Amino acid sequence: MRLKLLLAIAAMGLGMSAHAKEYKYVTVPGDMMQTRIYTLDNGLRVYLSVNKEKPRIQTYIAVRTGSKNDPAETTGLAHYLEHLMFKGTKQFGTNNPEAEASLLAEIEQRYEAYRKLTDPEARKKAYHEIDSVSQVAAQYFIPNEYDKLMATIGAEGTNAYTSNDVTCYTEDIPSNEIDNWAKIQADRFQNMVIRGFHTELEAVYEEYNIGLTSDSRKLFATISKMLWPNHPYGTQTTIGTQEHLKNPSITNIKNYFNKWYRPNNVAICMAGDFDPDKTIATIDKYFSTWKPGADVKQPTFAPLPALTQPKDTTIVGPEAERVWMAWRAKQANALQADTLQLLEDVLSNGRAGLFDLDLNQTMKVQRANGGTELLRDHGAFFLMGTPKQGQSLEEVRSLMLAEIEKLKKGDFPENLLPSIINNKKRSHYQLLESNEGRADMFVNAFINEVDWKQEVESINRISKITKQELVAFANNFFTNGYVTVFKKQGVDSLQKKIDKPAITPIPANRDMVSQFVKDIQNAQVEPIQPKFVDFKNDMTTLSTKKKLPLYYVKNNDNGLFELVFFYNFGKSADNRYEMAADYLRYIGTDKMSASDLRQKFYELGCDWSMNVSAENTTVALYGLSENMPQALALLEDLLQHAKADKEAYDKVVGLTLKNRSDAKKSQGVYFNYLYTYATVGKRNRMTDVMSEQQLKDTDPQVFTDLLKGLANLKHRVVYYGPMAEKEVAGLLDKTHVSAKKLADVPQNKPYLEQLATTNEVLIAPYDAKNIYMRMYHNEGRNWNPEDEAVIEVFDEYFCSGMNGIVFQEMREARGLAYNAYAAYRTPSWKDRKEFFLTHIITQNDKMNDCIAHFNEILNEMPVSQAAFNIAKEAVTKRLVSARTTKIDIFYEFLTSERLGLDKSYNELIYKNLDKVTLQDIVNFEKANIANKPYRYIILGDEKQLDMKALEKIGPIKRLTTEEVFGY
Template identity: 35%
Template sequence: VEIRKYYNKYYVPNNMALIMSGDINYDDLIKKIDKNFSYMVSKPLALYDPAPEKPLTQIQKVDIYGPSAENLYIAYRGYAQNTRQSLLLDLIGSILSNGKAGLMDININKQQKMLRANAGYNSMKDYGVFILSGSPKAGQTLEEAQKLLLEQVDLLKKGEFDESLIKATVANIKLAELQGYDNNDVRADATMNAFIQNRGTEWDKTLASTDAMAKVTKKEIVDFANQFFINNYAVLLKHKGEDKSIMKVEKPTITAVKTNANEVSPFTKTIISSPIKPIAPKFLDYKKDLNFGKAGIADVIAVQNTENGIFRMGYRFEMGSYNYKLLPYAAQYLAFLSTDKYSAEDISKAFYNLACNYNINVGTEVTTVSLSGLQENFDKAVALLEDVLANCKPNEKALEDLKGRLLKSRENAKLNKSSILGGLMSYAQYGADNPFNYGLSNDEIKNMKSSDLIYLLHNLTNYKHTITYFGPKALDAFSADIAKVHALGKDFTPAAPMKKFVYTTTDSNKVYFADYDMVQAEIRWVRNAGLYDPTNAAKIGLFNNYFGGGMGSIVFQTIRESKALAYSTFAVYSSPNSKDKENSMVAYVGTQADKMNEAVAGMNELLTVLPESDKSFDLSKN
């Protein structure tokens, strides 16, 4: 009854919004909206008006215990959306932590004083929350990590930060907005949030907030920080240990529910029977849609961006950690290195001031050096990136700190149930010689040498790679520009052979257990299923829709909805990411430990005998 009252009170036409973004004929759309929704009649609506929260006057501490790794959060109550205070806190969040040049980035992350540290502000309708968070490194207590985080707030309150951070932050926010509003989901979400927060009445403030931020002075930030950051925060300390306060209940009897997933409601029938214009698929034509050229001996693939002034460039290498185990560690090491011209801190600040981002992503088989930002800063950003790669210098202290963080991260991974489950999956598919285990041992990490890592970085662009570019410049102009700064020899250096793994063959059922202290049980089934065949793509998609890939599937409806044996479940025929790898049949049940036996039996039954439902099969096709 109360649910129905709530529905009737708030689910009324004058409390709704239709939000669409995309390739739409708006003149035609508004007529359809009027035709199909004009029957709705406005109803009395009393909007929710909460009582103001009581002021927080002291520090509140919460201790949580569990088997996973330690971390901490410090939270301050903020202000409502579109207020001056929230705008200042947004800006302060970036001054403290922006991934490159914030106080925490330079003073903690760059110096590796913690495993990680960051800060940020989340503004909501009535209040906001400003959060400092982090994870301690090996041998560091949560209290020591908390002290480090609060020290950065003290520096802010004293005004010990570069005023240029304000201008750079605004430039980076504008860049993020340009990139984000290219995406229809982002546009729709922004509109939806504006409706939720103020019914769209302050949309002009939302759009003008970045320009308003540009006018903020350092003095205003310091004055506000001293008023806001006082001893009235909440601190949450997550400890590794046993929670003594867990309460248990008796397991209830569960009766299977008859589901109606194979039934079609009148509403669904109306949608399915509605006439629609067939959508012609538009496939990428590599000969027409991509432009191919050369920059020295490197191939160039370019597409001109005619929408805005943003560029994205990459150096793509067909090699990765399967070729060089040290390569991912070299990429991490680079973040802490200086050159003859710049310190590591100066490099981070320079990229932030240019509103440009660079990243080295080392995969198992592919490595990408990517650079993106405003085209007006392209030349400076590329020159800086090339200087960093070619002239980075060893830093022995940074390497020792990195080794410590890597070893601590490994210890934390042993406490992470998802990481453990991933290791079991890899072992099941490949045996003892598997991708999960293929990496440096702890002893090998301890014995890593700067000279080996620096050699990989200095010689990275000597290996064969393709240059990709999406930006305002045409192919010829870009190729000419990049050739000036991206110096290449006459021939590429051949890469070391790539490590290959052998798939296991399954001739009998095998079970692998990993002990983990939790009240849940996570179970996966996996079987290798032969090499990829593109002619099976449509059948695989249909099978996954029907059997176990969605909420209406046989697996979900049987295991979760009918028998209540899982909080999450699926079963899919998974295709690999390259044609020389095998497909796999994968199933999963996440459940309570006391339901494990029933859940395993239920999934085994479905995997052994495929239930047939003509209605569900037809729905899966649609």
């Protein structure tokens, strides 16, 4: 249908003249988000969608430029700039912009000279001079003032990301802070100043180091180069090269900013609780002075060389082996995207696609999936497979190609296409529930230049694609012109070690506050009144005729439901249930095979899951409410009549053992195991699993009996959906199988954190250029609910976020890490203990500096009244704008129940928040954190670490990989 052009009159009510400006906007009939799309006079695009669920707004500012637009001689530039956008302007981030300006100009020129030097000694001398000038400039720098501004207005999720075609800046703000947010962002995007450059560069390099052990990143870079060999998608990566990362150009960054960061190349995307008429007027008020760019047209590139024959390559890395394949596709805004989306779901929708049923369900491979990557200039269709134990990558590729051949022959069920449409509608409903999901759609449409009408009508168009058309497309699309990357395990000899630079820490200047920040702090906004969950009124508690406790929350928004059977026991009581949950996905009943069941659930637009955590077990059913009765009957039949299958069980055991082996090869996963072992002990939530021998010796009938036996154990039922209470209770009485008298559940044997009251070092081996390290202290402090407000403010002030002391000192001032934080953990059960930890990922030769400075700020915490005020204000605004809704009402009730509270956890904090002072934070830190012994938990290659320095800390305990994983 033709787009409607409507008029909206902005009635600001802020002393404006009677002749308020009229703002034209575009809408699309049938758009469930009721999106308004404005284009201001300077070309700035604004997408607005109202969602009144809670008084918060997801904001994205998307710039249509990314690593594709990087100059070839300074790759990584777009990503650099993303980081530098947090450093401030002439109005904030500095206490004297005039005095600072000449020093920043000198630093810029020195970097231009430095990047051209090749002699190591000359470079060292030049870098020392840059560091010296940076120290002088730093006296005027107020680090993290942007983050202080965001904390002041109660923002969450302060971050940004860069990809091939986009750089996007994200904030989740309270609904009463639109004016302050717009004022800050308009200044930021028009008047960015580059400062604190050399320490931020080092943080970016640490980000690069983290990626060195990510084989997925290497896989994508390699396959992109094969697909697009003469386009920036293939010739340069977002993070950039080592050489370019160490030889940056501030001049190039400024030129890039001035070219691409223009209003006619930017979109503001907002979803949440706001008045769109007032909001667009506010945006225009602050952003209208932003001058459009003379040329923001995207660059064009030579046509891609033909790809008519298969091409293979092999890369190596530390993680598990896998194979990726890809075919070229058209760009994101081509209508081909509709067919590709349908194609993706026919092959790999996670439940009933060809890969799902023929490869994953039958366990012919460890796992396999496929999907599209549609970018602004080009696209691709990917297949990804991981081999079983003893299986070759070539065999995995052959199996995936065989499924492509089935697709090309039309060898899939007739009802699959309508089922896909059903599930796409369900997914769309779910997306609409999220402000972030809505805003993400806006960003993608803007960056890829997809007309909003085309986006809104996509499901309708896809629903009209026939099986015959899809098969014809598949035959034309899946030709021999594909590429393959075999990722094998091994050591990448091309990785280079980079020594840490000689950086003099810059001062944090946290007591300094610019006038701009003061103005924002003093700005008067209409307050949001806190609204905490009321368990008696927001959730109905009743019993079914079978005496099952039912917790009911009404869904008044859409036709989706969630039904959860909740059991108060988990793997700590009996670790066999975890295996039973895994096994259940691969078996059927005496009437329906596992594949039949998957297809039936998918046809109904419903799905189920069974999750076994440390201390509770849930069986959940969710999807389209209209089909809930049939889906529940199917699930009950599966649980009661699951048919043990020895052949399937043996394959599940094989997959389980392979997954365990693969876990040891991932640096991040390995560290999670190490940390859990070091803090809980040999028996913990990650290692308390059935042994290989137990798995092989167990009759699979044991697991089907456990599943059937759930009907005899005490449990609660949780429902969120559009059905009436009596209707839900009646359906449960009719369909849900449960014994007349329910037995007590197995007794949990909790995994409890150990005391850590002496200095010691636990180290496990992993060959990498960086280490993961945590410091852990636990003296068995009892939980006190009256301390929660102090702890919450302490966490904001010291531990987490870019405005916290840890981030400022470890990253901003010293460039020691990309990832650094601390946390004071309180228990989820009232009778358990509190503990404290620090976390950092850093280059091997920075370990000593990290340890020394962590101890320095722990033992003598920097104290700042100004920083405390901001932290407390951030916590306050976050709490007053928080809302607990949907099924989360039950889970917050559960948290309160475990803690022995008669109110919500947030309300407990808010009740005591006003009384919290800076001295309370200081006293708390001195009593519980300062000058305490710590257990240092390190994953790394000790051949590259200063072990003598670690010996001075305390006794070193070397752990083997087998000890850490328990197998």
